[in-house]
Amino acid sequence: GNSVTQMEGPVTLSEEAFLTINCTYTATGYPSLFWYVQYPGEGLQLLLKATKADDKGSNKGFEATYRKETTSFHLEKGSVQVSDSAVYFCALTDGGYQKVTFGIGTKLQVIP
Amino acid sequence: DTGVSQDPRHKITKRGQNVTFRCDPISEHNRLYWYRQTLGQGPEFLTYFQNEAQLEKSRLLSDRFSAERPKGSFSTLEIQRTEQGDSAMYLCASSLKGALFFGSGTQLSVL
Numbered sequence: 001g002n003s004v005t006q007m008e009g010p011v012t013l014s015e016e017a018f019l020t021i022n023c024t025y026t027a028t029g030y031p032s033l034f035w036y037v038q039y040p041g042e043g044l045q046l047l048l049k050a051t052k053a054d055d056k057g058s059n060k061g062f063e064a065t066y067r068k069e070t071t072s073f074h075l076e077k078g079s080v081q082v083s084d085s086a087v088y089f090c091a092l093t094d095g096g097y098q099k100v101t102f103g104i105g106t107k108l109q110v111i112p
Numbered sequence: 113d114t115g116v117s118q119d120p121r122h123k124i125t126k127r128g129q130n131v132t133f134r135c136d137p138i139s140e141h142n143r144l145y146w147y148r149q150t151l152g153q154g155p156e157f158l159t160y161f162q163n164e165a166q167l168e169k170s171r172l173l174s175d176r177f178s179a180e181r182p183k184g185s186f187s188t189l190e191i192q193r194t195e196q197g198d199s200a201m202y203l204c205a206s207s208l209k210g211a212l213f214f215g216s217g218t219q220l221s222v223l
Contacts, residue, residue, distance in 0.1 A: 004154075032210065034211060036214075042216070043203070043214045043215060043216040043217060044155070044203070044205075044212075044214040045214070046211045046212070046213070049210070049211055051210075089154050089155070091154075098143075098160060098167070098168065099145075099157050099160060099168060100145070100157070100205075100212055101157065102147075102154035102155045102156075103154050104152070104153055104154045105152075105153070105154050
C-alpha cells in the first residue's frame with residue numbers, strides 16, 4: 001500500500017535560516033503529493049501540491065519538487081520566520097484522489 | 113464562513129458511552145473523509161464517502177465505529193461503547209477533486 005516517510009522532529013532553526021524537511025514515499029501508480037501545515041491551535045491547511053513528476057509546488061516561500069526517480073518531495077524554504085513555527089505533514093493520494101495517506105509530521109520551531 | 117465545520121469541538125465522555133460527531137463539508141464538495149489523529153502522529157484514515165456512498169473503510173476501524181452521510185450532505189461519525197483508546201482528535205475533510213480541506217476537529221476524551 002501507499003506510505004509516506006518524513007524526517008522526525010522537532011527541527012529547531014534560527015530566524016532566516018534555510019529549511020529542508022525530507023519526505024519520501026512509496027506508492028503504486030502516479031500519486032499526487034502534498035504538504036499540509038498545522039499551526040498551533042488550528043486545523044490542517046494545504047500548503048502546496050504537485051500532481052506529476054518534476055512539478056514544483058510553491059506557496060508562502062515554501063517549495064517542493066516531485067522527484068519520481070528518488071520518490072521524494074522535500075520541503076524547502078530559503079529564510080524561515082518565527083511565524084513558520086508549525087507541524088508540517090507530507091501526504092500523497094492515488095490518481096483517483098481517494099484516500100490520502102499522511103506522514104507522521106515534522107514539528108518546526110523557529111527562534112528569533 | 114464556508115469552510116468545513118465540525119461539532120462539537122470537544123467531547124468528554126465516560127468509558128462505555130456512545131458518542132456522535134457531526135461534520136458539515138464545503139457545500140459543493142462531493143467527497144468527505146474522516147480521519148483520526150493522536151498526539152505526535154499524522155492523521156490516520158478512517159473512512160471516505162463520495163456523495164452518500166461510503167466507498168472505503170479502514171481495516172483498523174472496529175465495528176464500534178459507524179459513519180453515515182445521508183443525502184450526500186453532512187456526515188456523522190458514531191462510536192459505540194467508547195474505550196479509553198478512542199481518545200483522539202477526529203478530523204473531517206472534504207474535497208471536490210484533489211486537496212482536502214479540513215475542519216478544526218472534535219477532540220474526544222474518554223475517561
